[in-house]
Structures are given as structure tokens and as C-alpha cells.
Amino acid sequence: MTSVADQSDRAFGFSARNLGRRDSLTFAGGRDFFNQPWQIAPGLPGDQDGLGPTFNGDSCAACHAGHGRGRVPTEAMDPSPGLVLRLSVPGTDPHGGPRPEPVYGVQLQDASTGWAPHEGRFRVTYEPVEGRYGDGTPYTLQRPVYTVGDLQFGPLAPDTMLSPRLAPPVIGLGLLEAIPAAEVIAGADPEDRDGDGISGRANLVWDQTSGRAVLGRFGWKASQPSVAQQTAAALHEDLGVTTPMFPVPNCPVVQVDCARAPLGGTPEAAGPVVERLTFYTRTLAVPLRRPGEVRADARGAELFASAGCGSCHRPVWTTGDDPVSALRGQTIRPYTDLLLHDLGDGLADGRPEYLATGSEWRTPPLWGLGLAQRVTPGTGFLHDGRARTVAEAILWHGGEAEQARERFRTMDASDRDALLAFLASL
Ligand code: HEC
Numbered sequence: 001m002t003s004v005a006d007q008s009d010r011a012f013g014f015s016a017r018n019l020g021r022r023d024s025l026t027f028a029g030g031r032d033f034f035n036q037p038w039q040i041a042p043g044l045p046g047d048q049d050g051l052g053p054t055f056n057g058d059s060c061a062a063c064h065a066g067h068g069r070g071r072v073p074t075e076a077m078d079p080s081p082g083l084v085l086r087l088s089v090p091g092t093d094p095h096g097g098p099r100p101e102p103v104y105g106v107q108l109q110d111a112s113t114g115w116a117p118h119e120g121r122f123r124v125t126y127e128p129v130e131g132r133y134g135d136g137t138p139y140t141l142q143r144p145v146y147t148v149g150d151l152q153f154g155p156l157a158p159d160t161m162l163s164p165r166l167a168p169p170v171i172g173l174g175l176l177e178a179i180p181a182a183e184v185i186a187g188a189d190p191e192d193r194d195g196d197g198i199s200g201r202a203n204l205v206w207d208q209t210s211g212r213a214v215l216g217r218f219g220w221k222a223s224q225p226s227v228a229q230q231t232a233a234a235l236h237e238d239l240g241v242t243t244p245m246f247p248v249p250n251c252p253v254v255q256v257d258c259a260r261a262p263l264g265g266t267p268e269a270a271g272p273v274v275e276r277l278t279f280y281t282r283t284l285a286v287p288l289r290r291p292g293e294v295r296a297d298a299r300g301a302e303l304f305a306s307a308g309c310g311s312c313h314r315p316v317w318t319t320g321d322d323p324v325s326a327l328r329g330q331t332i333r334p335y336t337d338l339l340l341h342d343l344g345d346g347l348a349d350g351r352p353e354y355l356a357t358g359s360e361w362r363t364p365p366l367w368g369l370g371l372a373q374r375v376t377p378g379t380g381f382l383h384d385g386r387a388r389t390v391a392e393a394i395l396w397h398g399g400e401a402e403q404a405r406e407r408f409r410t411m412d413a414s415d416r417d418a419l420l421a422f423l424a425s426l
Pocket residue numbers: 034056057058059060061062063064081082083084165166167168169170173217218219220221223227230231234235238239277281
């Protein structure tokens with residue numbers, strides 16, 4: 001009931017189709033907070049001000065362009081907003097989360113207002129990785145290599161761990177949040193009791209609101225428990241805007257100019273602003289599938305199942321209760337189990353986040369996959385956007401997904417095409 005039919009480059013920007021009148025108004029009230037750039041403080045009363053002083057993007061839309069994924073930096077270009085670099089040193093924070101790099105914090109802010117220096121910048125280069133399909137057809141993947149430089153406060157701590165993260169699409173998130181936690185956890189098989197080589201673990205992460213560890217669902221390692229907390233964290237880390245949840249400006253101790261910069265309010269985004277933004281982000285609709293000819297489509301779906309993709313990319317869920325009535329009791333097809341899986345060394349970042357190890361990632365939803373590059377031309381797939389195509393994304397799968405990858409790699413060309421056509425229709 002929530003899906004929309006639009007297939008254009010604006011397909012990710014609509015509200016759930018079944019939102020009531022009142023909820024539609026709340027949704028409309030969140031749109032500007034997502035799309036309009038935040039201004040440098042001090043602004044005029046009523047301004048959306050308080051950007052930075054250090055930040056990565058000046059609006060949500062700067063990274064989630066068209067509500068889709070980020071653009072991937074090319075070698076020739078300064079990194080575009082859309083890919084961020086997370087930092088941490090070994091150990092954990094008091095709640096079991098990553099321990100911040102002492103001078104730069106948990107994310108490298110590569111931009112700033114005039115009030116303080118930016119923290120540093122990074123560059124990505126790509127190394128070719130050659131391979132062949134089972135039928136002998138060659139392919140070339142690209143492995144990213146990151147170089148951090150232009151650091152304004154001295155070198156990174158020697159044992160700093162880096163994790164590049166591409167901004168993911170932000171559609172259907174309220175629906176994913178409305179899946180009962182107990183059902184997600186029931187799908188986990190940490191000891192692989194069923195012996196299918198696929199374990200699946202739930203991440204348990206700190207929830208600011210309840211003050212305890214709960215199921216993590218959002219982010220590439222499922223490190224955020226709710227859209228509300230993810231939104232407040234984005235305001236804090238990505239934009240440098242304080243909120244009731246994170247009221248202290250994002251300025252590690254040595255960054256004194258940062259801490260002295262004028263504020264755009266205390267906090268800069270008041271409770272109702274964050275609530276509207278959260279409502280907006282939770283109720284962005286997923287486009288309807290665009291299946292092709294019936295028999296070809298059925299063949300693609302069958303190959304998806306027989307290759308074992310659905311063991312992690314679980315096709316169907318039913319949502320439970322939710323504060324937004326439009327999201328309750330919906331049958332949804334996100335193609336994710338919301339669990340962590342070890343995808344092997346090729347994709348590992350070596351940086352743990354709560355219970356997620358350095359080689360585990362949350363299965364990303366596949367809905368909207370076929371429209372990803374229409375909404376964000378030139379974007380890539382996987383957590384760091386390294387895959388230029390969906391086929392490349394599959395070929396990077398290893399670890400628990402090695403068997404599924406091998407089934408894809410060794411399919412004959414017509415079956416590969418059928419599977420890819422199915423994925424493009426999602
Ligand atoms: C500088 C780029 C950047 C900006 C600006 C940004 N985001 Fe993000 N966003 C990201 C990245 C990168 C991730 C993945 C984070 C992770 O893996 O932990 C993400 C993840 C998310 C998610 C989780 C999606 C999912 O499927 O798990 C939501 C929701 C989100 N952002 C909302 C917002 C909102 C709302 C704003 C504006 C207040 C915003 N973002 C601003 C880069 C950005």
C-alpha cells in the first residue's frame with residue numbers, strides 16, 4: 001500500500017502513497033529540512049543555521065542526492081560529499097561502540113565554515129582485480145585504496161582504523177523499522193545450526209533514548225537502532241548541527257576554534273525540527289517493481305533463490321505496529337534480513353562497530369536497486385561504492401556468500417543476464 005509508481009530520476013522522493021492527510025502535511029514539513037542547505041551561524045532568527053564548524057555536507061541531500069545513494073569520488077577529483085571516512089582506535093567507547101580517534105573523532109570532516117579549519121581530506125585510487133566467469137569471459141573489478149592527507153591537527157594515531165562509507169538510499173526506512181525486532185533476531189543463526197554456511201548475527205547497539213543496547217538496523221554495519229537516532233547522528237557528524245540527542249558541538253578537545261565558533265541555537269536543530277526530519281525520512285516510499293516479461297522474470301527470481309541470495313537478502317516481511325498507521329501491517333519486499341554477515345577479506349574494513357567485526361556487514365536492502373543509477377548517475381554499489389555495476393557487487397561477495405557468488409560466476413551467460421534483469425527490476 002505504501003509503494004509509488006514513479007520510475008523517473010525523482011522516484012525516491014515521494015511519500016508513502018497511503019499516508020493520511022495530516023501525515024502528508026507532516027511529511028511536507030520535513031522536506032525543506034532534508035533538502036535545504038544549513039547556513040553558517042550566526043544567522044537571522046528563524047534561519048536553519050548552525051552548520052559545522054566542521055562538516056562533510058551542508059544538507060542531507062548533499063550526500064543522499066535525490067534521496068538516493070552518494071556519488072563516488074573518482075581518482076581525479078576531490079572526494080565528493082557522499083562518501084565519508086569513519087575513524088576509530090582499538091577499544092570501545094563506554095557503550096561498546098567504536099572508540100574515537102583522539103584528535104579527529106569518529107569521522108573525518110573534510111569541510112568547514114570560516115570559523116575553524118576542516119580536519120583533513122582523503123583521496124581514493126583504484127587497483128584492478130582481474131577475474132573470469134565460469135565460461136571464460138574476463139572481467140575487471142576495482143579495489144579502492146585510501147590515502148588520508150592535509151591533516152590540520154597532526155597525524156592520525158598510529159593504530160587508527162578507517163572505514164569508508166557511501167551514503168545509502170533512504171527509501172522505505174520506516175517500514176524496515178516497523179519489522180518487529182524479535183522476528184529479526186529469530187532469523188539469526190550465529191552458530192550456523194542449520195549448516196548452510198550462512199550464520200547471520202544481530203548487531204546490538206546503544207540506544208540513546210532508552211539508555212540500553214537494542215537491535216541495530218541502520219547503516220552499513222547496522223550500528224544505529226532507529227531512524228531518529230540515525231538522523232540526529234547525521235546532523236551531528238555529517239553537518240555539525242547539534243540536537244537534543246547530541247547537544248554538545250562535534251569538536252574533539254584539541255580543536256579549540258571549533259569549540260569557540262558561534263552556535264545556531266542551543267541546540268541548533270530543535271526537537272520539532274528533528275522530529276519532522278525523522279518523519280520525512282521514515283515515510284519516503286519505495287518505488288513499485290518493474291517486472292519484465294512474465295517467464296523471464298520468473299526465471300530471474302528462481303535463479304536468485306537457487307543461487308542462495310535469498311538466505312541473506314530475505315525477500316518478504318510483514319511489518320508490525322508503528323506510530324505511523326500507514327506503515328502498519330504492510331507486506332514488504334526489501335530483500336534483506338537486517339543481519340550481519342561475514343563477506344570475507346575482499347570487502348573487510350577491519351574496523352569493528354559494536355558486535356559487527358571488521359569483515360561483517362549488514363545485508364543491504366535491494367529494493368530500488370534498478371533505479372539507483374537513474375536517481376544518482378555514476379553512483380556505485382557496496383559500502384564504499386567500489387562496484388560500478390550490480391554484477392561487480394555480486395562478484396565481490398566472499399566469506400559466507402562465497403558459494404552464492406560462485407553459483408553466479410559459473411552460471412551461463414543467459415542465466416546471468418536473467419538474474420541481473422530481475423535485480424534491475426527491483
Ligand atoms: C556527508 C554525507 C552525508 C550527509 C550530509 C548525510 N548523510 Fe545520511 N548517510 C551517510 C552515510 C555515509 C551513511 C551510512 C552510515 C553508516 O554506514 O554508518 C548514511 C546513512 C543514513 C541513513 C541510514 C540508511 C540505511 O539504509 O541504513 C539515514 C536514515 C540517513 N543517512 C539520513 C540522513 C539525514 C536525515 C541526513 C541529514 C540530516 C543525512 N543522512 C545526511 C552520508 C551522509
